Amino acid sequence: MCNCGSHDSLVPQIGIITGITQExxxxxxxxxxxxxxxxLFEHMPGxxxxxxxxxxxxxxxxxxxxxxxxxxxxxxxxxxxxxTEQLHSLQVGDEVxxxxxxxxxxxxxxxxxxxxxxxxxxxxxxxxLRSVINYCLDNRENYGRIDILYGSRSADDLVKLQEIQDVWxxxxxxxxxxxxDREQEGWDGHVGFVPTxxxxxxxxxxxxxxxxxxxxxxxxxxxxxxxxxxTDEQIYTTLELRMKCGxxxxxxxxxxxxxxxxxxxVFRFDQIDELPxxx
Amino acid sequence: MYKxxxxxxxxxxxxxxxxxxxxxxxxxxGQANYANWTEDCEVALDSLKTVxxxxxxxxxxxxxxxxxxxxxxxxDASEEEGSxxxxxxxxxxxxxxxxxxxxxxxxxxxxxKSCDVKGIEALDKVFLTDPVDNFYKxxxxxxxxxxxxxxxxxxxxxxxxxxxxxxxxxKAKADVATWIVDGELYWKxxxxxxxxxxxxxxxxxxDAADDAADAEISNITNIMTKLxxxxxxxxxxxxxxxxxKFNSEVWxxxxxxxxxxxxxxxxxxxxxxxxxxxxxxxxxxQRYRCWDSCMYSDFTLMAGGQNRTSQVQRFRQRFMHKxxxxxxxxxxxxxVGCGRCVDKCPQSLNVVKVIKAxxxxxxxxxxxx
Numbered sequence: 001m002c003n004c005g006s007h008d009s010l011v012p013q014i015g016i017i018t019g020i021t022q023e024x025x026x027x028x029x030x031x032x033x034x035x036x037x038x039x040l041f042e043h044m045p046g047x048x049x050x051x052x053x054x055x056x057x058x059x060x061x062x063x064x065x066x067x068x069x070x071x072x073x074x075x076x077x078x079x080x081x082x083x084t085e086q087l088h089s090l091q092v093g094d095e096v097x098x099x100x101x102x103x104x105x106x107x108x109x110x111x112x113x114x115x116x117x118x119x120x121x122x123x124x125x126x127x128x129l130r131s132v133i134n135y136c137l138d139n140r141e142n143y144g145r146i147d148i149l150y151g152s153r154s155a156d157d158l159v160k161l162q163e164i165q166d167v168w169x170x171x172x173x174x175x176x177x178x179x180x181d182r183e184q185e186g187w188d189g190h191v192g193f194v195p196t197x198x199x200x201x202x203x204x205x206x207x208x209x210x211x212x213x214x215x216x217x218x219x220x221x222x223x224x225x226x227x228x229x230x231t232d233e234q235i236y237t238t239l240e241l242r243m244k245c246g247x248x249x250x251x252x253x254x255x256x257x258x259x260x261x262x263x264x265x266v267f268r269f270d271q272i273d274e275l276p277x278x279x
Numbered sequence: 280m281y282k283x284x285x286x287x288x289x290x291x292x293x294x295x296x297x298x299x300x301x302x303x304x305x306x307x308x309g310q311a312n313y314a315n316w317t318e319d320c321e322v323a324l325d326s327l328k329t330v331x332x333x334x335x336x337x338x339x340x341x342x343x344x345x346x347x348x349x350x351x352x353x354x355d356a357s358e359e360e361g362s363x364x365x366x367x368x369x370x371x372x373x374x375x376x377x378x379x380x381x382x383x384x385x386x387x388x389x390x391x392k393s394c395d396v397k398g399i400e401a402l403d404k405v406f407l408t409d410p411v412d413n414f415y416k417x418x419x420x421x422x423x424x425x426x427x428x429x430x431x432x433x434x435x436x437x438x439x440x441x442x443x444x445x446x447x448x449x450k451a452k453a454d455v456a457t458w459i460v461d462g463e464l465y466w467k468x469x470x471x472x473x474x475x476x477x478x479x480x481x482x483x484x485x486d487a488a489d490d491a492a493d494a495e496i497s498n499i500t501n502i503m504t505k506l507x508x509x510x511x512x513x514x515x516x517x518x519x520x521x522x523x524k525f526n527s528e529v530w531x532x533x534x535x536x537x538x539x540x541x542x543x544x545x546x547x548x549x550x551x552x553x554x555x556x557x558x559x560x561x562x563x564x565q566r567y568r569c570w571d572s573c574m575y576s577d578f579t580l581m582a583g584g585q586n587r588t589s590q591v592q593r594f595r596q597r598f599m600h601k602x603x604x605x606x607x608x609x610x611x612x613x614x615v616g617c618g619r620c621v622d623k624c625p626q627s628l629n630v631v632k633v634i635k636a637x638x639x640x641x642x643x644x645x646x647x648x
Binding site: 008009010011012013014054055056057058080081090091093094095096097215240241242244245247248249250251252253254256257276278279 | 349373378405412573581586596603604605
């Protein structure tokens with residue numbers, strides 16, 4: 001849904017930055033509103049939007065806020081290239097352009113309903129999963145046990161730590177497991193890579209696994225889950241490829257007969273298995 | 280059926296151009312390409328294939344989507360007082376977006392061959408599928424296609440393999456079908472839009488019997504049966520063939536001469552991949568889209584180095600897309616057998632060679648059993 005009249009999907013809306021939180025040394029979370037103060041659009045957990053600084057570049061980012069947030073949308077963005085560096089230099093009150101929401105979403109209203117959920121995230125990979133987690137917490141009665149395993153390079157690189165401690169850890173029937181890659185002064189939690197910690201905890205297979213993080217983490221987490229007895233049909237992740245149009249036409253994110261921007265970014269592992277191995 | 284003498288054809292063009300833009304094959308520097316008709320241009324209706332396909336008429340090589348004006352303005356000081364969120368500088372970036380107006384004037388694409396009309400069908404599948412590309416849709420609504428039979432198909436032609444009839448453009452999804460026979464242009468409206476166009480130029484047309492066009496149809500059909508590439512078989516391609524074809528060893532040798540120059544994608548009537556970029560001008564930033572090519576190494580390149588990092592992967596992608604993925608998604612091939620890639624690839628690599636290489640593989644495999 002987009003309010004740009006007859007031009008639709010390729011012409012963006014203006015988004016005004018109404019809040020900025022420095023999450024980690026290289027991740028900031030931006031609150032974005034429509035110029036009149038409302039939300040830009042309604043979305044579902046897992047969906048993405050094209051955020052652009054005109055004259056710099058445009059990029060696809062997952063919407064990290066939950067649809068249950070009725071006031072604004074949030075994007076957690078890691079500084080790692082030309083566009084993200086410029087985004088990090090923006091201030092409250094600055095405007096960007098936003099197109100979306102694009103893509104499919106996690107099946108929170110269908111396959112996930114009534115199920116136990118195991119979220120496994122690494123680094124900035126928490127961004128898309130946070131939308132799902134908060135959606136589930138705000139509709140707590142619709143879901144069973146929620147386990148969240150989240151790891152980062154260091155304690156300083158854990159995104160949304162405040163919210164994790166203040167909200168998620170205190171929510172009913174939710175277990176949060178945090179880990180960092182290397183020992184660090186002042187950290188008395190678990191130390192070790194996410195896939196290793198996953199095996200140490202040894203989750204039972206009575207749940208759906210939802211994985212997001214760097215490709216190497218996803219690879220070993222998937223291996224771990226399968227050793228633990230999870231099937232491909234029980235595991236969800238998101239794919240990320242280069243995108244320009246966001247509506248399945250420009251051809252960049254084409255894999256087999258799918259477009260990641262439109263048919264994804266959320267895929268079940270058995271669906272990924274059917275794609276040519278080119279992602 | 281109507282007709283008009285070719286001696287008088289310029290008056291037809293002038294009549295059409297009076298109320299509509301007219302886009303047709305024009306010879307310039309020895310090459311025929313679609314361009315706007317002007318009184319002094321050299322119309323090349325006799326050219327079988329323009330170098331580039333006429334897809335520009337609906338999907339231009341370059342088009343501005345919208346303009347953004349960026350203003351750095353000081354924020355109101357009174358508003359800022361007491362606010363905790365605003366920090367340091369008082370300058371803020373404000374944006375104003377002005378979308379490019381959609382096409383709102385009728386235009387005629389004159390002389391399109393049946394293969395190129397079929398190419399537009401493939402583009403329709405992409406651009407008119409939800410979410411619809413309204414820039415394209417507006418052009419499709421306002422575009423009137425006058426198709427022309429292929430008087431003398433060439434060796435590189437193989438459109439019949441993809442179910443195209445080069446002899447009878449009334450079978451194509453065009454608005455008017457035409458044939459050129461013995462100095463006359465024969466004219467038959469085949470859609471509502473075509474009827475209207477016919478009415479608007481009726482005073483220049485005279486009634487004609489079907490005989491001349493019928494004779495031309497059988498003449499062209501006869502030529503096609505003799506062309507070497509029309510014997511190609513598409514067996515083994517199409518829906519559901521991803522695993523078999525993607526994992527074939529054939530690609531590893533076949534791709535080698537490919538330079539990754541992208542010529543094939545630019546002359547192709549169905550290639551629709553595009554880029555979106557910014558262009559800074561004195562009075563704002565223009566956000567435009569332009570054709571791009573899956574043959575280029577940076578087409579899919581991301582910060583992490585992925586994906587399709589080798590030319591063999593990119594080469595395979597182009598042909599898998601045309602012959603397997605596109606049929607999987609849209610139920611038709613994304614090749615219309617126009618033969619432009621056959622004519623233009625500097626390394627003589629093309630879709631015909633790809634299909635033949637797999638045919639040969641099959642034969643060899645059969646011989647080994």
